[in-house]
Amino acid sequence: MVTAPRWIGPARLLAALAVTPLLRLAVHRHAVPPGSAPRIGCAACHAPIGLARPWPVLGPAARCGRCAARVGPPPGSVEAAVVGAAVLLLLAGPPAVELAAMAWWLGWAVPLAFVDAAVHRLPDRLTGPAALGTWLLLGVAGALGAGYPPWLRATAAGLGLGLLFATTSLLLGRRGFGLGDAKLAVGAGLLLGWYGWAVPVVGLLLAFALSAVAALGLLATGRVRWSSHLPFGPFLVLGTAAALALGQGGGPA
Known part of the structure; x- marks a missing residue:
């Protein structure tokens, strides 16, 4: 039986955490009423938000860099869900x-x-x-x-x-x-x-x-x-x- 290197577990966790900005951005864009276009900016001040822009939607705090309004799900919630998914993948193997x-x-x-x-x-x-x-x-x-x-x-x-x-x-x-x-x-x-x-x-x-x-x-x-x-x-x-x-x-x- 081939044993996986010890770094595989932490590597999976880090890889999962690396995509959390993208997942948080997806939630922010698609959490709109049915029939509405995807959201591309802050709901409060309409500042543009995306992976290529410096607004801190990408971090666990999830606050708009212009008006400090909360952007997307509660702080840390997406990150916690991703950690749970990573643990599932790690244990399943x-x-x-x-x-x-x-x-x-x-x-x-x-x-x-x-x-x-x-x-x-x-x-x-x-x-x-x-x-x-x-x-x-x-x-x-x-x-x-x-x-x-x-x-x-x-x-x-x-x-x-x-x-x-x-x-x-x-x-x-x-x-x-x-x-x-x-x-x-x-x-x-x-x-x-x-x-x-x-x-x-x-x-x-x-x-x-x-x-x-x-x-x-x-x-x-x-x-x-x-x-x-x-x-x-x-x-x-x-x-x-x-x-x-x-x-x-x-x-x-």
Whole structure:
């Protein structure tokens, strides 16, 4: 058995932290009401914000350099989520291409969770690349040795989970899941389905359980009412991550 060098773990963590400015910027740009154009500047003073500009949206403080208004999610929140994703990848330790597929999906899922929590939407510009890149990387993993049965199963699980979510939207309207949830579910199903048929079911159950606990907590504290609609995207991301941590240890079944 070949043992990975000791620096691999810290290297993954540093690599994950290196992309947090990009993820924070993605949240800032896409956390806008449905039908609105992506935000390109500070919401308070309209100062332009981007990776090539010196405004400190890139740091954990997330303050506009011109007016000091908060930009994007709460300070340190995106960084904490990225550290959690990096720890998951570090503990999972799958083969390189599977690791790339997990990292790819999580890299899109983190900003998607923050956007959905802020404005109750999951933009196609983020869900589409998340699912497509995951599908392609898992296909490469199959071609390089894992075989095509896991990839075909992952494809079926992704499409099935997405169809399930879309059906509730079509049949139940606003009482069901949104089409954005369905598109996010495609990527989640792809990643979980790679490790067996039971893993997507576990991920979905965990997502429902987490959303139920959060809803009860918010109701108990009076922060929401029974008629309130909670975004499901963050819970689907958390449920998927938890299912990956629990179910992928033995590799694809």
